[in-house]
Amino acid sequence: MRRIRLPIIAALAFVLTLFSGLTAGASSNPTPTVDGEFPIGIFHNPPPSETTDSAYADIRAMNANFIVSTNLMTTPATTDWALKHAQNNDLKILVTDTGIRWYQSEWISQNDDTDASLYLRNDRALGQTFTTPDATGMAVWKLSFKKAGAWPAGTSVTLNIYDSPAKTTHIATSTLPGPLVTDFPEFTINGAVVAAETDYYFELTTDSVTDLGPFLASTGDKYGDGDLYVNGVAAGNDLYFQMTLPKDGGGNWSAFSPTSRSSDDFFTTYVNHYKDHPALLGYNLVDEPFGDQFPHLQSATELIRTLDPDHMVYTNLYGLCPTCMHYYSGTDDPLRGSYQDYVNGWLDTNPDIISFDHYPFYSTGFDEAWYLQLEYYRERSLLYDTDLWVYIQAMQYDYYNMIEPSEEQMRFQIYSSLAYGAKGYVYFTYYTPDGMDNGLILPDGSKNDTYYYAQDVNAEVLNLGSTLLGLTSKEVYQTGGTPAYTTALPSGFFWQPTTGAPEMPMIVSLLEDGDGREYLMIVNKDLEDAHLASFTLSGTPTAVTEISKTTGLEVGTSYNATTGVLTASFEPGEGRLYALPVTPAPSAAPAWEEGSELAASQATTSSIRLTWPAAAAGGEAAGYRIYANGGLQGSVAGDVLTYTVSGLASGTSYGFKVVAVDANDEEHGLLERTASTVYASNGYVPPADPPSSGGKTEEENGGDNGENEEDNDFDSERAPLFGDIAGDHPAWEAIAEALERGIVTGYADMTFRPQAPVTRAAFVTMLVRALELPAAGQAPPFRDVAAGAWYAGAVGAAFEAGLINGVDGERFAPDRTISREQMATLLVRAYAYLAGADMPQLVPDESVNYQDEAAVADWARASVNQVLGGGIMELDDDSLFLPRTAATRVEAVEAILKLLGMMRES
Numbered sequence: 001m002r003r004i005r006l007p008i009i010a011a012l013a014f015v016l017t018l019f020s021g022l023t024a025g026a027s028s029n030p031t032p033t034v035d036g037e038f039p040i041g042i043f044h045n046p047p048p049s050e051t052t053d054s055a056y057a058d059i060r061a062m063n064a065n066f067i068v069s070t071n072l073m074t075t076p077a078t079t080d081w082a083l084k085h086a087q088n089n090d091l092k093i094l095v096t097d098t099g100i101r102w103y104q105s106e107w108i109s110q111n112d113d114t115d116a117s118l119y120l121r122n123d124r125a126l127g128q129t130f131t132t133p134d135a136t137g138m139a140v141w142k143l144s145f146k147k148a149g150a151w152p153a154g155t156s157v158t159l160n161i162y163d164s165p166a167k168t169t170h171i172a173t174s175t176l177p178g179p180l181v182t183d184f185p186e187f188t189i190n191g192a193v194v195a196a197e198t199d200y201y202f203e204l205t206t207d208s209v210t211d212l213g214p215f216l217a218s219t220g221d222k223y224g225d226g227d228l229y230v231n232g233v234a235a236g237n238d239l240y241f242q243m244t245l246p247k248d249g250g251g252n253w254s255a256f257s258p259t260s261r262s263s264d265d266f267f268t269t270y271v272n273h274y275k276d277h278p279a280l281l282g283y284n285l286v287d288e289p290f291g292d293q294f295p296h297l298q299s300a301t302e303l304i305r306t307l308d309p310d311h312m313v314y315t316n317l318y319g320l321c322p323t324c325m326h327y328y329s330g331t332d333d334p335l336r337g338s339y340q341d342y343v344n345g346w347l348d349t350n351p352d353i354i355s356f357d358h359y360p361f362y363s364t365g366f367d368e369a370w371y372l373q374l375e376y377y378r379e380r381s382l383l384y385d386t387d388l389w390v391y392i393q394a395m396q397y398d399y400y401n402m403i404e405p406s407e408e409q410m411r412f413q414i415y416s417s418l419a420y421g422a423k424g425y426v427y428f429t430y431y432t433p434d435g436m437d438n439g440l441i442l443p444d445g446s447k448n449d450t451y452y453y454a455q456d457v458n459a460e461v462l463n464l465g466s467t468l469l470g471l472t473s474k475e476v477y478q479t480g481g482t483p484a485y486t487t488a489l490p491s492g493f494f495w496q497p498t499t500g501a502p503e504m505p506m507i508v509s510l511l512e513d514g515d516g517r518e519y520l521m522i523v524n525k526d527l528e529d530a531h532l533a534s535f536t537l538s539g540t541p542t543a544v545t546e547i548s549k550t551t552g553l554e555v556g557t558s559y560n561a562t563t564g565v566l567t568a569s570f571e572p573g574e575g576r577l578y579a580l581p582v583t584p585a586p587s588a589a590p591a592w593e594e595g596s597e598l599a600a601s602q603a604t605t606s607s608i609r610l611t612w613p614a615a616a617a618g619g620e621a622a623g624y625r626i627y628a629n630g631g632l633q634g635s636v637a638g639d640v641l642t643y644t645v646s647g648l649a650s651g652t653s654y655g656f657k658v659v660a661v662d663a664n665d666e667e668h669g670l671l672e673r674t675a676s677t678v679y680a681s682n683g684y685v686p687p688a689d690p691p692s693s694g695g696k697t698e699e700e701n702g703g704d705n706g707e708n709e710e711d712n713d714f715d716s717e718r719a720p721l722f723g724d725i726a727g728d729h730p731a732w733e734a735i736a737e738a739l740e741r742g743i744v745t746g747y748a749d750m751t752f753r754p755q756a757p758v759t760r761a762a763f764v765t766m767l768v769r770a771l772e773l774p775a776a777g778q779a780p781p782f783r784d785v786a787a788g789a790w791y792a793g794a795v796g797a798a799f800e801a802g803l804i805n806g807v808d809g810e811r812f813a814p815d816r817t818i819s820r821e822q823m824a825t826l827l828v829r830a831y832a833y834l835a836g837a838d839m840p841q842l843v844p845d846e847s848v849n850y851q852d853e854a855a856v857a858d859w860a861r862a863s864v865n866q867v868l869g870g871g872i873m874e875l876d877d878d879s880l881f882l883p884r885t886a887a888t889r890v891e892a893v894e895a896i897l898k899l900l901g902m903m904r905e906s
Contacts, residue, residue, distance in 0.1 A: 038465025039424030063458030076242035077144035077186035092281035112218035127203035129226035137248030151180035282312035298349035319358030357391030372485035415575030419509035421473030480505020590621035600675030630739025666790035754890035761814035821883035
């Protein structure tokens with residue numbers, strides 16, 4: 001936290017564009033919890049000298065459950081000691097290290113501690129040889145060990161570093177006096193410069209006449225680059241030790257720079273040292289990184305996930321500040337030259353969560369830009385399907401005119417964050433840092449009043465947490481004055497202040513759980529006065545319950561189902577979470593019984609009568625749509641099972657299709673038949689082809705009737721296909737072919753909407769139909785794909801074919817638009833599926849040049865080059881690929897047909 005204030009007037013012009021260009025590029029990750037609890041963390045932990053069970057018990061007693069490691073907790077010894085106390089007190093830690101937080105470093109480690117027989121005494125020295133990594137500019141800075149037993153006052157241990165056990169050249173020394181309580185004694189060494197890939201020797205000696213220890217060691221030889229020595233004699237095993245070697249390199253306020261980071265070997269040692277500890281929550285990388293550090297932060301994150309997929313990786317972003325552009329752009333980086341690019345650039349690295357800090361309470365009053373931060377991050381969180389954490393102001397900082405928050409102000413920060421969809425929060429600060437005042441723990445170690453404010457509201461949130469963690473923010477409104485970054489409560493919204501009753505200024509937040517059940521978070525914006533608020537609900541739900549802040553269970557309210565009125569009291573800044581009745585589960589999709597057929601009869605020179613059975617195998621059909629040669633001819637209600645197609649050419653064969661439509665206007669199932677009109681000259685009727693679908697659904701037969709492309713007469717008449725696809729439309733042939741193949745359909749209003757964005761569900765459905773994938777053997781493993789959803793069959797087929805993995809292993813995000821780079825990735829997978837082992841795979845064309853290549857995500861770059869090189873997708877007139885722009889319906893159709901054409905040519 002380096003900057004704070006965002007003056008509203010100065011910021012307004014800067015941020016008005018932030019909510020445009022909503023293109024997502026990151027995948028979602030599972031919602032992090034702390035052993036199932038709602039995440040409540042603290043920043044600026046007790047320093048190593050005050051890391052005790054008592055201090056950590058106080059953190060847990062405040063109803064916090066995790067620590068963001070800072071305040072000198074940046075070495076193996078200090079972190080291991082903290083983890084021990086965290087485990088004792090049911091806390092978790094996001095760990096960091098010198099090689100992450102401060103300087104690029106190397107780390108030499110021997111972790112086996114199963115031998116507890118070694119003691120240090122004035123007549124018994126313990127030593128260890130070690131080999132330095134292949135790196136330059138290194139110096140030994142911290143060297144720690146693991147011991148049990150006492151280290152009393154009046155005794156000291158000295159560490160010396162030599163060139164070898166022969167001690168020919170002395171390099172450095174450090175002495176550590178007792179008493180020492182920690183199990184991880186740590187020596188600080190200055191000036192111990194060492195060469196790369198070179199053997200050295202360190203030795204511990206003491207002035208104690210009694211045993212110190214035991215100092216723990218391995219059982220057998222576990223460290224291949226050295227040996228343990230007792231009084232100069234090799235012992236055949238190895239001392240437990242952790243050595244930090246800072247080296248040249250680093251960035252602004254962290255070990256990450258625009259061009260480098262600590263080595264893969266460092267991160268491997270870092271992760272392997274901590275990943276099995278029961279108190280580990282995850283890995284804390286950088287607080288408020290510069291935008292130009294993102295590539296190396298991303299590569300470090302991906303490496304950590306490979307080494308430890310079970311724990312999160314955490315980075316907190318810089319809040320919006322129009323005078324802090326160096327944060328967003330780094331140095332000479334036009335791709336990250338604005339705050340939106342800064343935030344999107346981080347989200348494109350696929351973080352486990354998105355987190356930011358901004359603080360609202362100043363000596364000059366409340367900063368309404370708090371709402372801007374919440375709304376902007378809410379929108380980004382939803383767009384990228386990534387959970388949001390926020391920081392809570394909990395100290396006084398005179399340099400920025402920040403005030404110590406009152407109980408009402410602290411409560412409001414938390415409940416307003418929850419109303420905007422936050423899934424975790426962190427107090428800034430717990431201990432009081434130098435230069436600040438009045439943290440939750442005061443400089444003398446006593447508890448501030450704010451500690452108890454936090455304790456109370458945290459207890460409420462922990463009880464609400466099991467519900468909150470499963471909710472998604474849908475809409476947020478305000479009453480009682482709407483700042484520039486907020487939306488006034490619409491008059492048509494179903495939850496309204498009761499007319500004539502005293503009105504409370506409030507935040508009204510609509511949330512939804514994974515089953516579609518709706519919840520309301522109501523927050524009192526008045527930070528001085530309590531209110532008895534009355535609300536009127538239109539539609540008079542049968543019941544309204546509240547999630548209890550004392551039990552976490554649903555409890556009754558004052559809601560009157562006859563009048564639709566609910567009354568409740570609100571303390572200043574307080575929020576309440578209400579639940580609406582459970583929405584009935586969606587009905588099953590309509591489908592035809594096996595063997596159902598589309599019949600054609602009463603053919604004339606210009607018309608044919610179609611008849612079909614009811615699609616009653618699943619849910620009830622709300623209607624049916626009728627197509628001829630891919631063009632939509634009309635629609636009928638669900639109880640009408642016949643339709644006469646007129647306006648046809650005489651003596652002409654037509655491919656007819658009928659699809660069932662559900663109550664949500666989604667299409668399901670498919671019946672097909674080829675039939676011909678009567679010749680005008682002699683009344684001859686060519687024989688009709690048998691139905692091609694056999695009553696199967698679109699997902700079961702892929703939508704293609706098996707005809708060859710050359711048999712499809714797309715050029716016979718360039719009649720309009722839809723109201724917006726005239727005969728001269730440039731994509732007429734592609735859309736006609738896609739319609740004929742059953743890849744796409746039109747809309748009920750007789751339009752095709754070629755420039756409409758394509759959702760993930762819609763594109764996967766098109767692709768499955770085009771590839772004629774077999775029906776899935778089981779339901780897809782995504783919790784946001786209901787069994788009765790219109791796209792469920794296609795998603796299941798695509799998953800079984802290996803075309804999709806979902807966004808996090810648990811969700812598919814069907815309603816999110818698919819970007820052009822995401823579409824490119826699926827097209828390449830589809831090509832590989834069709835090609836199999838007998839045909840050459842697409843090879844990236846590295847010679848393809850386009851101006852926005854740097855904007856393509858790393859994971860998509862090869863696929864984009866493949867589809868461009870293969871002619872499956874194209875650049876725009878300005879030689880731009882536009883990787884994060886949502887793909888349109890016509891782009892999807894053309895790309896899929898080009899893919900099929902490439903396969904035919906092969």
